[in-house]
Amino acid sequence: xxxxxxxxxxxxxxxxxxxxxxxxxxxxxxxxxxxxxxxxxxxxxxxxxxxxxxxxxxxxxxxxxxxxxxxxxxxxxxxxxxxxxxxxxxxxxxxxxxxxxxxxxxxxxxxxxxxxxxxxxxxxxxxxxxxxxxxxxxxxxxxxxxxxxxxxxxxxxxxxxxxxxxxxxxxxxxxxxxxxxxxxxxxxxxxxxxxxxxxxxxxxxxxxxxxxxxxxxxxxxxxxxxxxxxxxxxxxxxxxxxxxxxxxxxxxxxxxxxxxxxxxxxxxxxxxxxxxxxxxxxxxxxxxxxxxxxxxxxxxxxxxxxxxxxxxxxxxxxxxxxxxxxxxxxxxxxxxxxxxxxxxxxxxxxxxxxxxxxxxxxxxxxxxxxxxxxxxxxxxxxxxxxxxxxxxxxxxxxxxxxxxxxxxxxxxxxxxxxxxxxxxxxxxxxxxxxxxxxxxxxxxxxxxxxxxxxxxxxxxxxxxxxxxxxxxxxxxxxxxxxxxxxxxxxxxxxxxxxxxxxxxxxxxxxxxxxxxxxxxxxxxxxxxxxxxxxxxxxxxxxxxxxxxxxxxxxxxxxxxxxxxxxxxxxxxxxxxxxxxxxxxxxxxxxxxxxxxxxxxxxxxxxxxxxxxxxx
DNA sequence: ATAATGATGAGAGACCCA
DNA sequence: TGGGTCTCTCATCATTAT
Numbered sequence: 001x002x003x004x005x006x007x008x009x010x011x012x013x014x015x016x017x018x019x020x021x022x023x024x025x026x027x028x029x030x031x032x033x034x035x036x037x038x039x040x041x042x043x044x045x046x047x048x049x050x051x052x053x054x055x056x057x058x059x060x061x062x063x064x065x066x067x068x069x070x071x072x073x074x075x076x077x078x079x080x081x082x083x084x085x086x087x088x089x090x091x092x093x094x095x096x097x098x099x100x101x102x103x104x105x106x107x108x109x110x111x112x113x114x115x116x117x118x119x120x121x122x123x124x125x126x127x128x129x130x131x132x133x134x135x136x137x138x139x140x141x142x143x144x145x146x147x148x149x150x151x152x153x154x155x156x157x158x159x160x161x162x163x164x165x166x167x168x169x170x171x172x173x174x175x176x177x178x179x180x181x182x183x184x185x186x187x188x189x190x191x192x193x194x195x196x197x198x199x200x201x202x203x204x205x206x207x208x209x210x211x212x213x214x215x216x217x218x219x220x221x222x223x224x225x226x227x228x229x230x231x232x233x234x235x236x237x238x239x240x241x242x243x244x245x246x247x248x249x250x251x252x253x254x255x256x257x258x259x260x261x262x263x264x265x266x267x268x269x270x271x272x273x274x275x276x277x278x279x280x281x282x283x284x285x286x287x288x289x290x291x292x293x294x295x296x297x298x299x300x301x302x303x304x305x306x307x308x309x310x311x312x313x314x315x316x317x318x319x320x321x322x323x324x325x326x327x328x329x330x331x332x333x334x335x336x337x338x339x340x341x342x343x344x345x346x347x348x349x350x351x352x353x354x355x356x357x358x359x360x361x362x363x364x365x366x367x368x369x370x371x372x373x374x375x376x377x378x379x380x381x382x383x384x385x386x387x388x389x390x391x392x393x394x395x396x397x398x399x400x401x402x403x404x405x406x407x408x409x410x411x412x413x414x415x416x417x418x419x420x421x422x423x424x425x426x427x428x429x430x431x432x433x434x435x436x437x438x439x440x441x442x443x444x445x446x447x448x449x450x451x452x453x454x455x456x457x458x459x460x461x462x463x464x465x466x467x468x469x470x471x472x473x474x475x476x477x478x479x480x481x482x483x484x485x486x487x488x489x490x491x492x493x494x495x496x497x498x499x500x501x502x503x504x505x506x507x508x509x510x511x512x513x514x515x516x517x518x519x520x521x522x523x524x525x526x527x528x529x530x531x532x533x534x535x536x537x538x539x540x541x542x543x544x545x546x547x548x549x550x551x552x553x554x555x556x557x558x559x560x561x562x563x564x565x566x567x568x569x570x571x572x573x574x575x576x577x578x579x580x581x582x583x584x585x586x587x588x589x590x591x592x593x594x595x596x597x598x599x600x601x602x603x604x605x606x607x608x609x610x611x612x613x614x615x
Numbered sequence: 616a617t618a619a620t621g622a623t624g625a626g627a628g629a630c631c632c633a
Numbered sequence: 634t635g636g637g638t639c640t641c642t643c644a645t646c647a648t649t650a651t
Contacts, residue, residue, distance in 0.1 A: 265628070303643060305627070336643080382642060389621055420641080457618055467643045497643095571643080579642030582623055 263311045263323065265304055269337055271324035275351045275476065282347040285322070292319030294343045296564060296610050298603050299477065299501075301469065301571030302596070304337040305579055310588050311339055317600050319343075324477075328470035332356040333363040334380040334423075334443045336470045338571075345480045352475040352507045356445060360425060363443065370426040374412045380423050380435075383443060384580060385466030387434035388422030400430035437461045444500075445471025445507075447531075451498055454530055456523040464524055469500025469571065475507055481567065488513035488539065490563055492555075492606060494547055494570030494599055495519065499528040501569045506535055514562040518544045518570075547598040552605045564610040568603050572596040 273280030300318060302310075304325045311323055318341045328336035333356070357363035359378040361371065396415055400407055407415070415432075418424070424432040435443075437458070441450050444465060451461045478501075481489065488511035493501050496519040505512055515532075519525050525543050532541045540562070544550050559565065575581060576590025584590060 267629075301643095305642060307626075335641085337641090338643085381640095384642075385644060386620095389619095391621075459618060459620090463644095465643095469643095574643050575645090578644060579624095579626065581642090581644040582625075583645050585625080585644085 263315065265325050265337075268330075269304065269325050269327035270330060271326040271340070272346045273349075274326065274330035275355070277330055284346060288321060288343050289319050292321055292343050295566055296568055296606055297342070297344055297481065297566065298568040299340065299342040299344065299474075299570075300599060301338055301340050301474070303574045303577055304339045306339075306574070306577040307585065307587050310577060313588055314339075314596060315341060317597070318603075326473055328473045329379045331470060331472040331476065332443050332445065333358060333360050333378075334470075335382050336473070337382065338470075338473070340474075340477060342477065344477060348480060348483075349476050350479045352445075352472055352479070352504070356443070356472055364425060364439065367426050370428055370431070372406070372412075372426065374406065375416060375419065375426070377416075377420070380425075380443070381420055383423065383435070383440050383466055385463040387462055388418070388424050388432075392418060392422065393424065393432050393434075396432050397430045437465060440465045443470075444468055445473075445475070446498070446500075446503055450503070450531065451527055454523070454526050456527070460521075460523055464498050464521070464527070467574075468497050469504070471500050471504045471507065474500060475504035478504055478510075478567075478569075479508055481505075482508055482510050485510060485566060487511070489566045490514040491516070492565040492568045492602070493517045494568065494602060495572055495595070496524065496528060496543075496570065497521075498524050499531055502528060502531065506537075512537060512539045514540045514542070516542045516544070516558055516562075516565070518547050518550055520546055547595060547602065550598075550602060552601075555602060555605045556609050559606070559609050559613065564613050565606050568606055570599060572599050 268277070270277055270279060272284070298318075300314070302314065304311075304327075315321060315323060321341050321343065323339040323341045325337070325339045328334065328338070331351075360380055361368050361378065396418065399411060400415065403411065406412075419432055422434055424434050427433045437451060438448060440462070441448060446465075446468075451464055456464070489505070490513050491501070491505070493499075493515055496502070496517040499517070502512065502515060502517075517525070517528055519528070522545075525545075529541065529543070542558070572595050573592035576584055576586045576593035577588065578585065586593075588594060588596060
């Protein structure tokens with residue numbers, strides 16, 4: 001056995017094994033490793049006893065919250081309990097005012113309103129602040145509506161609202177169309193909005209269609225009691241505000257030069273809320289525009305950490321709806337930071353039961369025996385498409401075996417760096433290993449062996465899993481569809497992959513009457529077909545290869561054959577957006593990621609055809 | 616011919632501290 | 634508040650093995 005080394009004695013730069021293999025992180029290895037990002041303190045290694053932790057868990061607090069409370073208060077169990085209670089009652093886990101501000105701004109509220117709310121309610125209670133902000137927003141909407149109502153009453157000519165001379169030139173034609181619509185018994189206000197939204201070139205039929213779609217959408221919203229009718233006029237203003245106003249002046253951003261670089265990620269990344277965490281919202285801070293309301297509903301997904309400007313561009317192409325950024329670490333034991341743009345209601349979401357294990361140790365109990373006390377991870381990083389090499393795990397074993405007992409800090413740091421980088425877990429004494437595919441399936445919420453067999457190679461299996469949805473996260477968002485479609489749902493699933501959307505709907509027990517799936521990979525299509533057969537689905541599964549070959553005509557034919565789609569769901573390729581891509585991170589216009597525009601094309605075709613069918 | 620393997624950083628947000 | 638540092642990221646490609 002090699003003699004124990006001190007930190008000073010170990011020189012990684014002169015160690016042939018280490019130096020040649022680029023073990024150490026690029027920055028200074030002397031800095032202490034602290035829990036950050038997706039990692040949090042391992043409860044079993046904290047200063048308080050396991051019994052105390054177990055007692056808190058029995059009391060219903062999540063391990064994440066407990067870890068955070070310990071972080072903040074130290075080892076005094078009474079203080080920890082007090083802090084935990086504060087979390088649950090005050091809905092605020094962060095003591096930092098700036099974090100609160102960032103979080104609220106990340107939700108989509110304007111900074112001015114956030115500061116006002118903080119001033120009135122302090123920075124301790126996000127729930128009250130959220131309510132206050134919603135009140136402000138509602139009040140603002142009412143003012144805007146009133147203003148426009150007054151203007152409209154003051155002058156019968158709708159276009160006297162605008163000082164823009166160009167509008168006035170067109171006012172005669174639009175005025176005639178407005179009168180036509182009123183004669184058709186449409187409310188004046190709705191007709192005016194429709195005229196404004198559809199533009200001067202829209203036919204009367206298209207405007208009528210717009211109004212019908214808006215009315216139908218409102219009926220759904222009323223069902224969920226999430227929408228105030230008076231907000232309609234202000235939507236376009238809200239959208240402009242969302243896209244154009246600086247979202248915070250507190251943190252100057254060099255990239256704020258244009259409109260497409262203003263969307264910021266919320267911290268914590270919980271979107272409109274996640275189970276077991278404070279801050280669940282029942283109203284969107286920025287309402288969905290009339291022309292984007294469902295049905296049909298749509299749900300779009302891509303990576304959160306896309307290059308600057310990408311999400312603004314995506315949002316602008318999808319009716320200006322604000323993305324909901326969620327990290328799946330709040331749903332399972334692995335991080336997955338993603339943005340979702342959808343027009344689903346957000347009230348009364350529920351989690352698929354049973355929920356997944358929330359820590360690595362709970363998900364993979366066999367690792368606990370081998371997990372060293374100096375590896376504080378409780379959550380894995382994002383599951384990617386590649387795994388760590390066998391050689392790397394061997395090097396780690398060899399180096400650790402040189403040290404009897406706990407290795408020196410710099411060795412620990414180097415090992416942890418590699419474990420985090422390659423998402424490896426402890427499977428034996430001094431032995432780490434990348435996740436097995438079946439373990440990734442479990443973390444992502446798929447049935448065991450969902451991707452196993454049927455002709456897929458091991459490499460492709462990892463690739464498919466790395467590209468997939470986290471089922472529980474998506475399922476939580478889709479759960480609101482369950483009461484809406486008790487008799488089943490027609491789904492258009494684009495970029496289906498291994499069928500994350502389908503698995504989520506199945507877990508939610510929402511019957512799938514028809515699923516039209518579009519997926520370029522044959523092995524992935526086969527995986528979905530196998531799932532369909534294996535789960536005894538009664539509905540119809542149709543599959544297509546390339547989205548570019550799904551012409552508008554084919555879409556219309558499918559809708560005539562099966563009826564309108566109720567949900568269009570999919571995440572377009574992220575290859576050209578992902579941070580791990582060294583070669584072709586060319587942004588949304590890249591070879592693969594530009595297929596996003598196919599999603600938009602298909603969605604618009606589906607919505608247009610659906611409205612025609614309604615008529 | 617197909618599958619497995621290992622080498623290949625930059626970009627951007629989070630965090631820390633003066 | 635701003636600058637420095639830490640941290641993480643739905644990957645691609647050439648080479649080697651099967």
